[in-house]
Amino acid sequence: xxxxxxxxxxxxxxxxxxxxxxxxxxxxxxxxxxxxxxxxxxxxxxxxxxxxxxxxxxxxxxxxxxxxxxxxxxxxxxxxxxxxxxxxxxxxxxxxxxxxxxxxxxxxxxxxxxxxxxxxxxxxxxxxxxxxxxxxxxxxxxxxxxxxxxxxxxxxxxxxxxxxxxxxxxxxxxxxxxxxxxxxxxxxxxxxxxxxxxxxxxxxxxxxxxxxxxxxxxxxxxxxxxxxxxxxxxxxxxxxxxxxxxxxxxxxxxxxxxxxxxxxxxxxxxxxxxxxxxxxxxxxxxxxxxxxxxxxxxxxxxxxxxxxxxxxxxxxxxxxxxxxxxxxx
Amino acid sequence: xxxxxxxxxxxxxxxxxxxxxxxxxxxxxxxxxxxxxxxxxxxxxxxxxxxxxxxxxxxxxxxxxxxxxxxxxxxxxxxxxxxxxxxxxxxxxxxxxxxxxxxxxxxxxxxxxxxxxxxxxxxxxxxxxxxxxxxxxxxxxxxxxxxxxxxxxxxxxxxxxxxxxxxxxxxxxxxxxxxxxxxxxxxxxxxxxxxxxxxxxxxxxxxxxxxxxxxxxxxxxxxxxxxxxxxxxxxxxxxxxxxxxxxxxxxxxxxxxxxxxxxxxxxxxxxxxxxxxxxxxxxxxxxxxxxxxxxxxxxxxxxxxxxxxxxxxxxxxxxxxxxxxxxxxxxxxxxxxxxxxxxxxxxxxxxxxx
Numbered sequence: 048x049x050x051x052x053x054x055x056x057x058x059x060x061x062x063x064x065x066x067x068x069x070x071x072x073x074x075x076x077x078x079x080x081x082x083x084x085x086x087x088x089x090x091x092x093x094x095x096x097x098x099x100x101x102x103x104x105x106x107x108x109x110x111x112x113x114x115x116x117x118x119x120x121x122x123x124x125x126x127x128x129x130x131x132x133x134x135x136x137x138x139x140x141x142x143x144x145x146x147x148x149x150x151x152x153x154x155x156x157x158x159x160x161x162x163x164x165x166x167x168x169x170x171x172x173x174x175x176x177x178x179x180x181x182x183x184x185x186x187x188x189x190x191x192x193x194x195x196x197x198x199x200x201x202x203x204x205x206x207x208x209x210x211x212x213x214x215x216x217x218x219x220x221x222x223x224x225x226x227x228x229x230x231x232x233x234x235x236x237x238x239x240x241x242x243x244x245x246x247x248x249x250x251x252x253x254x255x256x257x258x259x260x261x262x263x264x265x266x267x268x269x270x271x272x273x274x275x276x277x278x279x280x281x282x283x284x285x286x287x288x289x290x291x292x293x294x295x296x297x298x299x300x301x302x303x304x305x306x307x308x309x310x311x312x313x314x315x316x317x318x319x320x321x322x323x324x325x326x327x328x329x330x331x332x333x334x335x336x337x338x339x340x341x342x343x344x345x346x347x348x349x350x351x352x353x354x355x356x357x358x359x360x361x362x363x364x365x366x367x368x369x370x371x372x373x374x375x376x
Numbered sequence: 377x378x379x380x381x382x383x384x385x386x387x388x389x390x391x392x393x394x395x396x397x398x399x400x401x402x403x404x405x406x407x408x409x410x411x412x413x414x415x416x417x418x419x420x421x422x423x424x425x426x427x428x429x430x431x432x433x434x435x436x437x438x439x440x441x442x443x444x445x446x447x448x449x450x451x452x453x454x455x456x457x458x459x460x461x462x463x464x465x466x467x468x469x470x471x472x473x474x475x476x477x478x479x480x481x482x483x484x485x486x487x488x489x490x491x492x493x494x495x496x497x498x499x500x501x502x503x504x505x506x507x508x509x510x511x512x513x514x515x516x517x518x519x520x521x522x523x524x525x526x527x528x529x530x531x532x533x534x535x536x537x538x539x540x541x542x543x544x545x546x547x548x549x550x551x552x553x554x555x556x557x558x559x560x561x562x563x564x565x566x567x568x569x570x571x572x573x574x575x576x577x578x579x580x581x582x583x584x585x586x587x588x589x590x591x592x593x594x595x596x597x598x599x600x601x602x603x604x605x606x607x608x609x610x611x612x613x614x615x616x617x618x619x620x621x622x623x624x625x626x627x628x629x630x631x632x633x634x635x636x637x638x639x640x641x642x643x644x645x646x647x648x649x650x651x652x653x654x655x656x657x658x659x660x661x662x663x664x665x666x667x668x669x670x671x672x673x674x675x676x677x678x679x680x681x682x683x684x685x686x687x688x689x690x691x692x693x694x695x696x697x698x699x700x701x702x703x704x705x706x707x708x709x710x711x712x713x714x715x716x717x718x719x720x721x722x723x724x725x726x727x728x729x730x
Contacts, residue, residue: 054700062406063699070692073442076685138535141521148471148545150515150523151536162532165525176518176545192542345681346446352688353442357397359406360435
């Protein structure tokens, strides 16, 4: 038997063919180029509520310590931005009083990740310029802002209006519902928690008590049940004689109210469950915007080569143990 | 060497759990196995042993290379410090409501430009005119707001500046704004040239307690201070003495200027009453900030996937060559007898026994 006939015979060996296949696949990895493809990115404006009720610590942090709603919202946004495909754009704003304040116009999320992360990290309730928290007004103006910037909206709030809404309800949404898509994210636990209170030097001094906040909005016409209240007098005591009582000094996420705002404005409601999980909710709610992506085909070739290599080494042994293989030696 | 190892990273570390598979060639072989009555019958053959080892090594190499390649290895990018011309510029922007008025103190109409829009346009041109400048943007009204931390990503800085002609907020609380603007410098080598650029259309009283804290911070950081004062026509200038009492409450602009002068740091005030004057002031600042600055250059990470595939390719070549050169001793014997063994098959029995 000559060397040539030996090689020819070996060429019929299926294990050689498996190895040669693996060799071919690996060799191919040096020639393939990344495939150009289009991925779904997003362009989003995130508005973060920095009013006092966002300081409520009703989340658990990574170390098990209580974490405030604001800290959790910041972590969730950081996680969201880190997971967005390159080419997505992210703008950031703050909400307090009755209006959003744009910190920066949309930035590309991969190249600009460091500044975005730094800006998110720096968000603080001390940046608030006024104390009110008129959520619906802030939300409607945030929608206008997102429309101007041409982005979707992520509005993170706990939904606690301060002062409370009058009995006639909040302002009506005048825009076109659904023109701006996005999320209203409800931050906070469903149970009531005390709201931390800070002094004018920014140090925490305790919690708000029932008498520290407005429990009922007594501007505008009185509610319809006012006549049945004790001491009601249409001229002198249209809201009844008793001081208003309530739980406005405690805070929980006001989901029914945020859902109602979502229905009015065409935004999707999602609850903030922790420092993650916004990405999936945003993906379904946001407008997909094509961004160029690249697919590296090498892992597929390499994976197939590894399977062939394993088959070449293991199949005789598997067959010997009674595992079915596809070809006889 | 340690340094090189420390910078070695993979994208999917979970896949490295497959690496023990690379020991498979030590246990099983892809070669054909031939039963031999007594392996000791053949003489010990150094060449055969060597070939056996090479084939095993080839097997290990192909497995390890493939698994490594699949896990996406790369060498981390490194940060190199170089020196260029530029500065760390902390831009502190007044976002009080009056910035949205024109230089004439009116709401802008038609082709008129508000003070905020003019500074937005001119600052955006300033950012990015030199590659090695680093910028931070802070906004302030009642409270200071960190907009963008010190960064060399000029796109991000321009995006932050693009937001400054949005409707402004309430008041001008300049002390807290200055404190945050100074805090943006962070730790840097003392040789770094730092500039604090305050863009405002008014001033406010800084209370004495805050003055001391600010004075300490200015002394420690020693930034060059530029105050771009966007003066509304008809309002008092920095240098105007008020007619009545000369108190900070009566002339906050003048007293802020006096405070800045008392800091004993390089300080210049530019009073601009129109967009051209703002442009002139910014050009002047650009000329003044010409010190060498150490800047960091990010070397991109180096993809090592190709190298891993290359290793695997070498291993596979050895395996395929071994398979091609392999002989079936039984068939050879049957065909031509043990004497006519082809040369290529000679090491076979010892190799399998090894």
